[in-house]
Amino acid sequence: MKDETLEPHKPQFPSAPHQARKAASVDEALAAAQELKPMVGVVRRLARERRAALAQRGKMALPPEER
Numbered sequence: 001m002k003d004e005t006l007e008p009h010k011p012q013f014p015s016a017p018h019q020a021r022k023a024a025s026v027d028e029a030l031a032a033a034q035e036l037k038p039m040v041g042v043v044r045r046l047a048r049e050r051r052a053a054l055a056q057r058g059k060m061a062l063p064p065e066e067r
Contacts, residue, residue: 010025050062
């Protein structure tokens with residue numbers, strides 16, 4: 001992961017070149033979405049397994065720190 005503070009400032013709007021950017025650019029948002037997409041299936045699978053364990057064994061199916 002690269003440090004964004006070392007990159008040169010990219011203005012969000014041509015009319016305000018020195019304004020701080022408050023949102024990610026389209027390119028940055030698409031890159032982040034592409035990076036996170038493989039994790040979606042993993043998270044859904046874990047949630048499905050957790051719900052199944054809860055349905056089968058109740059609250060005691062959870063680890064102690066999640067009860």
